[in-house]
Amino acid sequence: MAEENAAGCDRPAGGPVGEESGETSTKQATTEEMEVQTMIKVGQKAPDFTAPGYFKGDFTSVKLSDYLGKWILLCFYPGDFTFV
Amino acid sequence: MSIDSQFTHKMWNDHELSKMVDGGIPYPMLSDAGGKIGTVYGVYDEAAGVETRGRFIIDPDGIVQGFEVLTPPVGRNINESFRQIQAFQLVREKGGSEATPSGWRPGKATLKPGVDLVGNVWKEWQTKQAFD
Secondary structure (H helix, E strand, O other): OOEEEOOOOOOOOOEEOOHHHOHHHHHHHHHHHHHOOOOOOOOOEOOOEEEEEEEOOEEEEEEHHHHOOOOEEEEOOOOOOOOO | OEOOOHHHHHHHHHHOHHHOOOOOOOOOEEEOOOOHHHHHHOOEEOOOOEEOEEEEEEOOOOEEEEEEEEOOOOOOOHHHHHHHHHHHHHHHHOOOOOEOOOOOOOOOOOEOOOHHHOOOHHHHOOHHHHOO
16 A cells, blocks of 8 residues: 655656566657557556655555555546646 | 646645545545656646546456546546446446446446347336436
8 A cells, every 4th residue: 555755855756567667668668659649448457556645644655556456546637736 | 646746746735625625635646757657548648748637447456447538627527437436346246247238327227138138128228217
């Protein structure tokens, strides 16, 4: 689940994890994405990732696969303070 | 999840969202600086540098059961997301022996797919059930 993250001056970053997210393949995958915007498919595994976050007063780090066994609603949105 | 940092998430939650939701946002607000995760999910708008309004339902096995993507000005219908999750939960509980027709919500009739149902859905389900 979410593990606590110390609040430092560095800005933590997350990203995809797993077979297809190795350092060498990242650049190539990004280039391909620029050419053809790919959408993930229903019925297939959700790409795993880790991401820093904020949860109930603490900075946390969340890994999607830590939530296996639960139903997940993963929502993306354009930005904080953007009204809708 | 958005491209905002966890610091911005804290400010938004503490200074605005907590005024709308008692106790603040009850789930983790995640940061995808650079849009790497959004890119993998197909919702990162590279030209604008932000994520579009993508919503993914992921089951307990980590399988994507559904998604919806909207452009920024239109908000989601969270009740519809819950309804879809309830439908997927029912299907999962029944091991696929039941399916939820258009307009289904908890308490409404399901369909039991099988040889006998072929060509006979009209006896089991009426179009108006999609709307009520």
